Amino acid sequence: MKALILSLESWTTRIAMALACAMLVIASALGVFQIITRFVLEQPAEWSEVLIRFSLIWMVFLGIPMAFRQGAMVSVDALYRAVPTHIKRVLDLLVALAALALMCIILWWGYDYAVRGSVQTMAGLEALSMFWAYIAMPVGAVFSILGIVANYLDPRRMELETAQ
Secondary structure: OOHHHHHHHHHHHHHHHEEEEHHHHHHHHHHHHHHHHHHHOOOOOOOHHHHHHHHHHHHHHHHHHHHOOOOOOOHHHHHHHHHHHHHHHHHHHHHHHHHHHHHHHHHHHHHHHHHHHHHEEEEEEEEEEEEEOOOOOHHHHHHHHHHHHHHHHHHOOOOOOOOO
């Protein structure tokens, strides 16, 4: 079961990270496009700023799972260094449970927010519903939950202070 969870998490985190990188590329390209249209052509494209924000939101929520998998959770490093070795696993469990609780809240309320926001349209892009921006929260939360569980099962401490 552990191997299955770790394999699934590895696959989903790679997909999430690739999509997060793609969103960064899109945001950067749109930023350059916006600068050219605004300051060179003096014909600003209002829709580009909306899409930049949209892609940055998706980038953040798709990048968080990698941070969780790498052990970059708020783990109170000073406390982690101060406790004996046999207590560290208990601290890992408490940190994982707190992170899971947060992700479950983001999943639940993020989905609710996305559904409620589906009647709104994006300013400058009236054809798109705000649902597509807000749904980044629960999608990122699902990927993050897998990363948190995988990090608990196979800890990776990639922070400089607690690296193993």
